[in-house]
Each structure stands twice: as structure tokens, then as C-alpha cells.
Amino acid sequence: MMLSLKLAFRNIFANRQRSLVIYIAITLISTVLFLFLSFSDGEIENFTNGIEGLRNPPADLVVSHWDYLRAREAGEKAESLNKMTVTRFRALSEKIAGVKEVEAVYPVTIPVNAGLYVHGKKYKDIQYLGVELGNDRHVRDRILITEGHYLSGQPDGLLLHASMKDDLGVSVGDAVIVTGSTLFGQALAENFRVEGFYRSKIDLPTVFKAIYTPLAGYDLISGYYENEVPFLHLDLVKSASSESVLAKLQTLLKTIDPEVAIRRFGDIHQQSIAVYGAIRQIIISITLLIVFVVMFGVMNVVSTNLVDRGREIGTYYCLGASRGFLKRMYATEILLVNLFASCTGIVIGLLAASILNGVGFETHDVGLQMVFGGDRLRLATSVSSIVWLTGALLLVTATTALFSLGGALKVSPVAALQETQN
């Protein structure tokens, strides 16, 4: 094995030019495919960390009503799901925060769809979310204040998305009425005041224009009691294993408050990435098509190269090399070139991605924002993309070895020797 590896290495450099062609082809293709996949990763990441992250801030664990998950799976309506909350959440948060593996515990609300009455006009379907001031890093870290200031703590304070300034013609300090109905169907008409405007750090105003208010204000809009929230999100310290902390907290919560349950984030919140998921599937299918064509290309180049290396193969036979040994040696050679090329492709892709991310291509064009999943182009890297790409190129190698080497190694030693003598 070592000998074939050594010879494969030597052959790569002995046939530099030929190896270079395959190397360049695979590098180019893996770079392009990597960039495609990282574009798809980036738009999903933009969406989940940006807009979806504001709606459902990603966390490690989530505390909810004990029956919430079952009721949702059973198809119960929002009306009954809204009643399933975590009551006395502050006391509960304190106890959970006492566990040393827990880094942060914060309440997360569900959006209330209601209207906004301002300057004699009413705007429907605006989403209201509540934040607990002082325990709102999940919101503060994701937004920028564009005008006015962040919520002061007054229960009637509102923080509006910056796009609403023009859309609704509203300014800082304006008195507005939040109108419609609470989560429980009661009529709602409460006076509020605009304290500031924000935009999400990764913005997508086409999809999301939420208004934030302190929890006291949110209670008025949603109809919840004080000290009652739908969810508590938990961030764990980096070194903690979520499984063991989950088990530990399950035992703890059973004794403190049997009315709640703690689960993994993904069990409770399903992020809505349908469109971006579909685009990713299209990209994956197209990479398959490319890999298929590339496979033929590489097979062709390899077999042509080996035909031209007939003398070399004949010499190996004369020196006593078996066909199996030669197959192993040439397969290793192709594998090394392809692997090295795909690694180079990935590295170039990573560099290109970091340069593009560094340049920070921002856009105000709504069409592009939809395509990017946010207001900036982001190329992200996921392990699954790298595994997919490397796996595809290994498949190319294996297929090439399987179908190209057999025929090319059918060289008569005598003919090869004769040719060498000439």
C-alpha cells in the first residue's frame, strides 16, 4: 500500500501537466459548487438568524406548558394553544438560572396580530411582540435603533420597524392606538406612544414588520396576565452538554413546577424556511447533474492520459507489477489529485466567501433581499455542504477508477517494451 502511495505521488509530479488539467477542472467545479451551496446555506442562515431569529430566537432549550407540544401535534387551534403558558415565569427563571450550566433564561412571546390606528388611518395585521427589559439580549443583539431610543420601560412604549416610518407616516413621540382583538378574542383599543424605530441587523422588511413593547404593554395587547409568558428560552454555557442539562432540568422542574416541561429548541419551534428549502433542493439536484457530467469528463481525461502512458504501464508490468497493484496505484493517484483539488476548491470558496462577506454587499432592493434571505449577501459554510461536495467528488473518483482503469491497463508488456526501444 505504501509503495503504491509513494509511486502515485511520484507519478503526479512526473505527469505534472496532465495532473494539472484534472486538478484545475476539479478545483473550478468544486469552487463553483461550494459557492452555490454556501449561497444556499447563507440565505437560510440569514433568514433563521435574522427575521426568523427575531420571531423565534434560537436557543438550546425551551420551557413551555407541559401539554403544549402534544396539543400542537394534535392540531388544536391557536385559541387553545395560546392558553398554554408558563405562569409565574420570573420565579421559575430565577431557579433555572441558578443551574450552573445555564447562561441565560429569557421570556419569549408569540406575535399578536392586531391593528395600529394612527393619524385617522388604521393598519391591519401588525405583529406585536413583548420583551422583558434588562433580559432582552436576544432582541437587542439583533436590532439597530435608527431613530429615537430603545424601549424606556414605560408600559405604553412601542418600538416600530423603520420601514413603518414611511409606510404609516408615524414619528417618534406620536400617540397611537393598538386595536383589534387580543389572543383570546376580546376587543382591544389601547393607547401607546412611539419611542423609537429599529431595523433588524439582517433585515427583511418584506416579511417581517414587528412592533416591540415591554411585557407590561404586551400583556395588554395579548390578554395575558402579568408573570405569564408562552415560552422561556434557555442558552447554555458553551461547554455544557444539552442532553445532560436537559435531563437535570427536567428533574428540577418536576419538583418546582409540574405544569411546565422543558424540551429541545427544535422540538418546540419549527422555523419556516419552505421557500429557501425548496431553492436548496433545486441547487442540490443541479449539483448532481454537474457531478454526473464532470464524472464523464474526468473519466475521459484519465483514460486518455493512461493510453498515453502505455509505455509506463508496460514497464511496470515488465518489472513484475500485478494488474491489481497498478489499479491501486492509479486509483490512488486519481484520488489524491481529486481530493487535493476539491480541498483547494473549498479553500478558494471559503476565501471568496469571506472576501464577499467582508465587503458586505448590502441591498435595499426588495427582490434581492428576498433572494438573499436578508438585506445582505451572506455566504455561509455548513458541514453538510462540505460533506456533500467531498462525497460527490469521491464518487467521481470511485467511478473513474472502476470504469476507466480496467481498459487502460490492458497493455501488452511486449508491445510496450518494443515501443520503448523505438
Place this chain on the structure above:
Amino acid sequence: MYLHKLVLRSLRRHRERGRRLSILIALCIAAIVFLLAMMDSFFDRYVRLFIDTTTAHLAIVHPDAAELKRKPWKRGAEGLLLIEADEDLLSFLRGIEGVVAAAPIIRTSGEFLVLNGDQQGSTTMVGIDPDDRQRVFPGLRISHVSERRDPDERDVPVLRRSVQFWEAIKVATDSITEGDLRVRDQELVRFEEQARDAFPRYFSRDAGGDRSAFLRSLDAALADPLLYRGVPDRYRQKYDWRLEEAIAAAQALGDGEKTEISRIRYVNKQLLSALFLDAISPVSESIQLGTPMTFQTSSPREVKALSMPVVIPIEFAGFAESMPLYGFESFMAIQPLKNYLQLGEHEFTEVAIRLADIGRIDSIKARIQEYLNGRGLNDQVLDYREMGAGYLPTALGIRIGLMVLVGLFIAAVVIFVTNMILLAVIKRRREIGTVVALGMSPREYALLFLGEIFVIVTIAWIGGALLGSIVVAVFAKFGMPGMVFFHDHLLYFDWSARHVLLAYLFVLPGALAAALIPVSRVLKLKPVEVLRETQ
């Protein structure tokens, strides 16, 4: 003059290598034809889809609505932005050459509510004359249309927007499992006792605390068409509309003609969940045709902080699928919608116009705008590009992605051709030396190489175009699956000779340019050296 003979002779001599290169280029050309067809089919069909189902070619709208249509992400205030469309305007529009149909429309948004007050999804309600609907929006997929049983029925028939994936009921409606139980621990034990006590004939006395036996018994009770007769009177002493409705539904089914067992089980599950409301999850009202419902929308004019909604009694008469993923349009006849909204005879939110030829859109648009201005109306005419601003980015994004891939395949051809010629130059050094000794200049030999590439690419193009066209034809016939942006998630391809020709025009110059790099080596060869090497 003799060069073409030499090209053909050379190709014959090196046919093995030429064949391989041809196959490879043919595959790349097939891929390019496929990608170009996919790119154009996606874009054209997607644009056609939103024209045919949602926007039409042109629309006359209120000036403030024009801003919202061009920027669909902007929020509009409650209340309808109405235009006046009288008979003169409609006659003028219908008289324009190239206008297939012009239909006044009322477009408003609202919610569907089932009779118990639960929401069953939001929608954009399009009020349009049923005769105009298919002429203006021929791409709408109307399905499951049911006949009205009672022509005097007051409920307005509505073609409901298609059911979205999140609206499908994921749980079985005809069985009871552990996932349906809302209780645990002591409450569960209490519920078991209540159920056994209420329906003793379905539960064996000695089952004890066996949970699965209890669930099996509960599930078995669902199959009994006469289950409602066993409901103890004490449960009906206090009036509960849910229970009374469930009993009435079970009675109608149990005493009526023989019906499907799954329907009986569904109704009985509703009955049990109404009876044990705290213990069994209520069965969601499924989306059904013919069921009385309401459509609730806001008042078209009265805008107050709190105002009464307009409630229209409706029933679903069928389904209408417009844009998959983004399509939220339901349809009803325009007159009843106008009556409920109390709109004047000539008041509409827009007039949708369908053209025979999309190429004439700019001239017709200008003519209509001129007419409106001439009458002193400040309404605006928008075309599908302005109204489809929310849809176009998807089509453009996919188009750009596929264009990059076409470029990748051209690059692949360039690399493979370079490799083949490079090898050929090395392999043919003796041959080159010989022909140079016989008087052929290196420039002529380089031309020979380029001639070979020209022939190989042309032959490969024929094969590749054929292969690509076959693949395109297959997708044209059966559709490409997984395309969630289209009806049935299928994208049907359109074959075009332009794609085949473009593939040739892309690949041939690329291949010739690629051949120039190794061929330039031939030009640098010194005949004396080559001859010496050959000896």
C-alpha cells in the same frame, strides 16, 4: 485547399481520441441545452403563471393603490381604494384591438371563520363576474366544484384558495390515541372513571389501570353509530352548544342511511371530545365544501380605531389554485360582494385587462392611460411587471443561478478540450516533424488542429443537441418534479431551437479558444529540432 482532406484523414487516424472528446462535449452541450431550456421555461412560465392567475396583463387602479402594487411589501391603510369604472370606460377597454377581456374587480382581504367562531385562514377575496373570471385569469385551477343543492340558499358560493400545507390536519380524525388526551396523572385516572361510568358497555370491569386497554375500548366506541344514545342525561342538564351540535350530527348520521365507517368515527370523536372537553382534544373543523361559513372583512370606508367588520355568509363551492406558495386568492361573484360592502354601481378596486399579445402591452397601456387622463381621471394603469414585483425576484434569482451553471459547463468544455489538444500535440510530435519536413508550415498544422476541433464540436453539437432535446422533451411531457413554485410542483419545459443554437455558439468559440493554447506550441516548434527528435 487540401487542408480539409488532411483534417478528415487526421480525424480518422485519431478517431478513438476524437470520439471521446466528442462524447464529452456532447454531454456538456446536452447539459447546456437542458439548463437554457430550464432557465427560460422557469422564467416564462412563472411570469405567465402570475399573469394568468393573479395580476392579468394590465390593471387600472387608484393612484395610492398603484404605489402599494408596485411595492407590495408596503402596508396600506384599512379601507378600499376605489375607482369609478363606468360603462364608457369598460366599452372603451373592450373595444381596444388586442384586449381579450376587461373585468371590474373588488379585491379585499379577510378571514374565513367556521360557525363556532374559529378562524380557518386568511385570504384575499376577489369579487369578479364568474363569466369574466376564466377569461381574465385562465391559469386558475378550479377543482372540486359542487353544484348548489338549494338555489334559494343565501350563503354566497366561494371558490376557496387552495389548502396550504400548514392547514392540512395532521392527526387522525377517526381514532383516539394517547396523543389526543389532554390529561395526565390523577386527572387521567378521573377521566378513565368518568368514561367507564358514562359508557359501561364498551369497557370491561376488570381492565383496571391498563391504559392501552382503555384506549382500545375508547377507540372501539367510536365505531358505534348509536353511541350518541348512550350519552347520560346528566351531561345534558347544563346546555352546551358544542355537545348538542355533536349529538345532533351523530344522530343524523346514526339514524340516517348507511354511511362510511370513517365518517361515523369522526362524528363520534367530535361527540366524545365535546363530552369530555378537558380530556380529549377537540377535532379540528376540516375544510369542506358545502359547509356554511362566514367571510369577515373590514368595512370599505369606515375607518375607526374599532369598527364593526362586514360579515358575509358563504359556503365553499370549490377550490381555486392561483400561485402555489404565494397564492391566497379566493373568488366570489362580484355583485353579492358589492352588496355586502355597500359599494356603488360603478365602484371597484380595479379593472383587470387581459391582452391577446403580451408584446403590445406598452402601446395599449399608453393608450388607456391617455384615455383616463383625457377624462380627467387620475387612476393609473399598471402592467404585470409592476404588479408582479413580489414574484419576479424568485424568477430572476433562479435565472441568474442557471446562467452561472451554463458558464460552468462552457468552462468545463474549455478545460477538457485544452487537455485533449495538449496531449495530441505531445503524441503527434513525430507526425508534426514529418509533415514539417515534407513542407507544411507550423501555421498550417495549427489550422489543421483547429479544423479538427471544429469538426469534433460540430459532430458533438449534433449529438448533444439531440440528447439535450430528448431530455427537454421528457420534461416537457411529464414535467420536472420538485418545483414547488408551480402547480403540482411540476415545471414543464419548452423546447426552443434558440437554446440548441445558443449552445453551439457558446461552445464552439470556447473550444477553439481553448485549442489555441496548446496549438500555439506547434507554432513555436523549430522544424530542425522536431526532425532531429523524430530520427
